[in-house]
Amino acid sequence: MPGGDTGTEDAPCALCGNSHFGFYSACTAHPTLCYACVLASCAGQRQVGLEEPLCPLGGTRCCGKFTPPSPPPKSGDRPSLSRLIPVELTTNLQFSVKGKNVNYSPQELFGKKQAKKLLRVRNVPLEMMFEACRSRFQQSSVPDEPELVFHATARQATGSIVKNGFNAAFSGSAHGEVYGKGIYCSPDLSTALRFAEADSENNVCVFICQALMGRQFTPALPPPKKAAGGSKQSAGEVSRPAGTQKQFNSAKSGTIWVVKREQQIVPRYLAYF
Numbered sequence: 019m020p021g022g023d024t025g026t027e028d029a030p031c032a033l034c035g036n037s038h039f040g041f042y043s044a045c046t047a048h049p050t051l052c053y054a055c056v057l058a059s060c061a062g063q064r065q066v067g068l069e070e071p072l073c074p075l076g077g078t079r080c081c082g083k084f085t086p087p088s089p090p091p092k093s094g095d096r097p098s099l100s101r102l103i104p105v106e107l108t109t110n111l112q113f114s115v116k117g118k119n120v121n122y123s124p125q126e127l128f129g130k131k132q133a134k135k136l137l138r139v140r141n142v143p144l145e146m147m148f149e150a151c152r153s154r155f156q157q158s159s160v161p162d163e164p165e166l167v168f169h170a171t172a173r174q175a176t177g178s179i180v181k182n183g184f185n186a187a188f189s190g191s192a193h194g195e196v197y198g199k200g201i202y203c204s205p206d207l208s209t210a211l212r213f214a215e216a217d218s219e220n221n222v223c224v225f226i227c228q229a230l231m232g233r234q235f236t237p238a239l240p241p242p243k244k245a246a247g248g249s250k251q252s253a254g255e256v257s258r259p260a261g262t263q264k265q266f267n268s269a270k271s272g273t274i275w276v277v278k279r280e281q282q283i284v285p286r287y288l289a290y291f
Contacts, residue, residue, distance in 0.1 A: 046186055090106050100181045102288065112288055113228060115164055127166070127226065128207055128289075129220035133255050134221065137291040144183045148228070148284040155232055160267065164228040167203035167275060167283070171250040176288060184280050197237050197269045200276040201283050203229060209273040211291070226287040232267030 110121040123135060131290040152194070155162035171179065178185075184201045204210045240290070269276040277283050 033226075057151065075204060093124040100139075100144075102180060103138040103140060105136040105138050105287070107133060109136075111136075111226065113164070113166065113286060122166075131207055131291055133289045133291055137288045139180055139225070139285045139288055141180065141183065141285075147183075147281045148230070149202050151279075152230055155230060155267075160232045162232070165205060165231055167205050167227050167229045167274075168210035169201065169203045169225045169227055169283075169285075171223055172215040173217040173221065173227065176223050176225075179225065179285060180216045180288070183285070184283055186278070186280055197271055197274065197276045198267070198278075200278045201280065203227060203275050204273045204277065204278065206273040214291075216257050222291045224289050224291060225285040226283050226289060227283050229283040230267070230274070231270070231275065231277065232282065233265070234268045234270050235266045237269050237271055 040254065045157055107124060110123050111127060113120050113122070124136070152162045152164070154160075169184070186200055202213070211222060215220050267278055267282065269278075
């Protein structure tokens with residue numbers, strides 16, 4: 019067992035409430051955190067380049083007392099850092115906004131659209147990286163209020179997003195990147211559904227996310243170009259806007275929004291329509 023083990027095999031973690039095979043952290047400040055949560059929040063944040071990771075308890079700077087367990091658990095015993103939790107279709111959906119829980123009914127989020135299935139997404143590393151990004155925005159006087167957004171995707175991509183989060187490298191792979199590279203989303207469900215791909219059972223998958231838009235700019239598409247036959251090319255065929263500005267964290271054009279970095283968006287729920 020790691021040095022911070024409480025001695026109780028099935029004691030619940032103080033953060034996630036799960037007992038991850040009795041593996042407790044070697045964080046002497048918080049010995050009741052499970053191995054998964056501490057690995058994700060402390061070591062995990064440093065691995066992705068965050069020099070000052072946040073403590074998972076309280077949102078303050080990490081005390082630095084975490085040391086990897088020795089010997090480390092075998093790969094087959096390591097807890098999963100991501101999971102999907104079924105949610106009743108009539109249950110309010112809960113979101114954390116600056117340490118406070120905010121509830122929305124399915125009707126408030128989806129309007130007249132009726133979800134066939136709802137799943138809550140839990141991924142400790144993604145959640146901690148999102149909070150670390152919010153903290154950096156706050157310290158830099160960048161707007162850090164999370165926005166609720168929708169992201170539609172193919173069903174075969176949902177597993178990867180739940181496990182690894184969104185990947186800006188795939189920007190434009192399905193629908194182009196009119197507003198530059200980034201993760202495309204929308205505050206409007208109907209807009210997101212326009213970019214959805216139905217599976218063989220006619221289900222459409224949509225992630226309900228929180229996004230940190232930070233400093234935003236509204237890109238302007240260049241004027242339509244004339245095609246060879248004299249007709250004008252539609253704006254929707256333009257690959258990206260002229261003058262995309264690197265100093266901004268996101269782009270907004272009507273109900274199409276783009277966040278530039280993966281740490282700015284975290285999936286909270288997955289809905290099937």
